[in-house]
Amino acid sequence: MSTTLTGACPECETDLTTPPMIKGETLACPECMLTLRVEDIDDGALSLQMVEVQLRDWGQ
Numbered sequence: 001m002s003t004t005l006t007g008a009c010p011e012c013e014t015d016l017t018t019p020p021m022i023k024g025e026t027l028a029c030p031e032c033m034l035t036l037r038v039e040d041i042d043d044g045a046l047s048l049q050m051v052e053v054q055l056r057d058w059g060q
């Protein structure tokens with residue numbers, strides 16, 4: 001099995017390779033610096049969605 005996942009930034013279409021992640025995790029696109037959230041993982045391919053950057057008020 002592959003130990004990396006691949007995906008593409010929905011904004012700038014940069015190809016991304018990441019270590020294994022799980023649904024709901026977020027990463028920052030190295031090109032456009034957008035925050036992306038893992039929406040789904042299908043056979044090593046990430047489905048990424050932009051996340052609105054908000055104040056970090058979660059966790060209360």
Ligand SMILES: [Zn+2]
Nearest residue numbers: 009012029032
């Ligand atoms: Zn990007």
